[in-house]
Amino acid sequence: MVATVNELEHAAMTAGQRGPAEHQRREQILQAAGEHFRHYGYRKTTVADLAKAISLSPAYIYKFFVSKQAIGEAVCALCLSERTAALEKIVEETASPVECMRKIYKSLALKGAQLFFEDRKMHDIVTASFEERWNNLDAYNQALIDIIRRVLVRGRELGEFERKTSLEEACRAIHHTMQSFFHPILLEQNLDHLEEDATAVANLVLRSLAP
C-alpha cells in the first residue's frame, strides 16, 4: 500500500497523539497551546497552564497527547502546513512551472522571514523542532518534496523542463537548495540578503532545469 502525501502529513501531524481523534477537547488543547506558545513561548507554558485555560485537569491532556512535546509538534505541524498550503496555492494558480518555481523560493523566504519578525516565539518553536528533529519534520520535508515533484512533472509535460535527469534525484537536490530559505537556523543567518539570494538560487535551479 502506498501512502499519499496527505496521509503522510496527517500521520506525522497526529504522531504522538492518542485517544479519540476529531475530539472537541483535542481542538481546544491545540488552540490553547497555539495561543500560549505564541505568547509565552514553548518552555514557559506548562501543561497545567493549558489545562487551566480550558478548565481541565492536566491529567486529561494526556488522554490526547503522549507528551508536551507531542503538543508542540502538532502546533508546529499546523504552522508549517500553512506554509505548504501557500505553496500548494501557488502551484495551483501558476500556469508556468518556471514562474511557479521562482514563486516557491520567494514564498519560502517571505514566510520564513515573516514568522521570524512577526511571530518570534513560534519561530523559536519551529527552530527547536528543527534542531531536535521533532516528528513533524519528515512530513514537512515530504510535503515540500512532493510539491517540487509536482512542479517538475508538470514542467516536463509542458516541455519547459528537461526530462533526462532522474525525477527523484532532481527533487532531492532541489529540496537541498531550498534549505537556506526554509531551515530556520539558516534563514536566521541569511536574513539580510534573503530575497536576492532566493532569487539567485531559483535562477540557478531553473537554468539547471532548462531543456
Place this chain on the structure above:
Amino acid sequence: MVATVNELEHAAMTAGQRGPAEHQRREQILQAAGEHFRHYGYRKTTVADLAKAISLSPAYIYKFFVSKQAIGEAVCALCLSERTAALEKIVEETASPVECMRKIYKSLALKGAQLFFEDRKMHDIVTASFEERWNNLDAYNQALIDIIRRVLVRGRELGEFERKTSLEEACRAIHHTMQSFFHPILLEQNLDHLEEDATAVANLVLRSLAP
C-alpha cells in the same frame, strides 16, 4: 585597495589576536589549545589549563589573544583552512572544471563527515562557531566563494560553463547549494545520504552551468 583572499583569510584568522605576531608563544598556545579542545572540548578547557600546559601564567595568554573565544576562533580557522586547502588542491590538480566541481562537493561532504565521526569535539567547536557566528566564518565563506569563483572563471574560459549569468550571482547561489554539506548543523542532519545527496546537488549545479 583590494584585499586578496589570503589577506582576508589571514585577517579573520588573526582577528581577536593581539601582541607580537609570528611569536613562538602564540604557536604554543594554539597548539596546546588544539590538543586540549580536541581532548576535553572547548567549554571544559580553561585558559589556565592552556597556560599550565606550556608553563605560563594565564595572564600572559591575553598578551596574544583578546579572549578565550578568540583562541577558539583561531583553532577553528585552522581546522577549516585544512578543508579549503583540500579544495585548493583539487582545483589545482583537476583539469576539468566540471570534474572539479563534483570533487568539491564530494570533498566537503567527506571532510565534514570525517570531522564528525573522528574528531567530534572539534566538530562541536566548529558547530558552535557557526551557531554563534564567530569571526572565523566570514573568512571561511569568503574562501569557499573564491574557490567557486576560480572554478567558474576557468570553466567559462574553457567553454565548459555558460557565460551569461552574472559571475557573482552564480558564486553566491552555488555557495548556498553547498551549505547542506559544509554547515555542521545541516551536515549532521544529512549524515545518512550525504554522498548521494552531494552528488545529486553537484549534478544539478553542473546542469545549471552547462553552456
Place this chain on the structure above:
DNA sequence: CGGATGACGATTTTCGACAGTAGTCACAAG
C-alpha cells in the same frame, strides 16, 4: 622595551536544597 606574573574585580559556573513540572494510574461519575 619585550617577556612575564601575582593580585584583583567582574562574570560564570557549580552545587545542593527545594519547588515546579511532566507524565502515570487507579478510580470516580455520568
Place this chain on the structure above:
DNA sequence: CTTGTGACTACTGTCGAAAATCGTCATCCG
C-alpha cells in the same frame, strides 16, 4: 464506555551561596 480527576513518582528547573574562571592592570625582571 466515555469523560474526567486526585494522588503519586520521577525528573527538571530554579535559587542563593561558594568556587572557579575570565580578563585587566600595575609591576617586576633582564
